[in-house]
Amino acid sequence: MEMNMKNLNRTLLKLALASMFSAGVAGQALAATASFKTYDSNGDGKISLAEFQEQGGQAQVFRDGDTNHDNSLSPDELVKADSSGDRIKAGKYVDDAWITTKVKTMLLKNEGMKGLGVDVETHKGTVQLAGWVNNATQVAEAEKIARSVKGVTEVKNTLQIKN
Numbered sequence: 001m002e003m004n005m006k007n008l009n010r011t012l013l014k015l016a017l018a019s020m021f022s023a024g025v026a027g028q029a030l031a032a033t034a035s036f037k038t039y040d041s042n043g044d045g046k047i048s049l050a051e052f053q054e055q056g057g058q059a060q061v062f063r064d065g066d067t068n069h070d071n072s073l074s075p076d077e078l079v080k081a082d083s084s085g086d087r088i089k090a091g092k093y094v095d096d097a098w099i100t101t102k103v104k105t106m107l108l109k110n111e112g113m114k115g116l117g118v119d120v121e122t123h124k125g126t127v128q129l130a131g132w133v134n135n136a137t138q139v140a141e142a143e144k145i146a147r148s149v150k151g152v153t154e155v156k157n158t159l160q161i162k163n
Contacts, residue, residue, distance in 0.1 A: 035082070036075045046072035057081070096122040099151050103127055106145045118142055118159065125153035132162050 039047045039055050049071065052062045065073050065081025073081055100122040107113045107120070116138065117131040127146045133139055143157045 036078050039073075039078065046074060047078060048072055052081070095151055096124065099125065099127060099149055102149045103146045103152075106149065107142060110141065110145060112138060112141055113145070120146070122152075125151055127152050127155045129155065129157045129159050131159055133159050134162055136161060 036047070039051055039057075041051050041054065049059060049062050052073065053059065061081050062073065065077045065079075067077055067080060068074075100120050103120045103122075104118075107116075107118055113133075116133050118133065119128075119130045121128045121130075127149075129142050129146060133142065139157065139159045139161065142159055143155050146152060146155045146157075
């Protein structure tokens with residue numbers, strides 16, 4: 001009797017997990033269908049590059065999703081394109097975080113900048129330097145260091161000199 005109860009519990013657990021998994025997959029499928037209809041503005045069952053871009057999509061993401069190269073996206077290809085877009089967005093965030101870390105590290109390694117309160121933030125490749133330094137040479141040096149980091153597109157330097 002005890003063995004049958006264990007088997008029954010295992011079976012019920014498996015059924016519960018399978019049910020939750022299939023509900024999740026069904027929910028994703030419904031969301032993908034709704035998303036596809038949003039993009040497919042002319043209702044022809046495929047998404048053109050123009051339709052994709054009208055909804056804010058990027059051409060590179062469209063091309064990444066168009067696996068059969070027919071210049072349109074099927075529902076499955078839209079899912080691939082969305083995944084590609086998510087990877088691109090994540091990559092940009094990682095790039096900004098990497099730039100910030102690299103600039104901060106280089107400032108700490110620089111003898112003339114050690115121990116100074118220079119705050120560094122990065123957004124879309126633009127580095128913002130803020131805080132207090134001892135002289136104009138340090139202001140210029142911090143900016144020079146930030147500009148030397150690969151991926152930096154602009155430096156906004158609001159460092160202030162201590163009185």
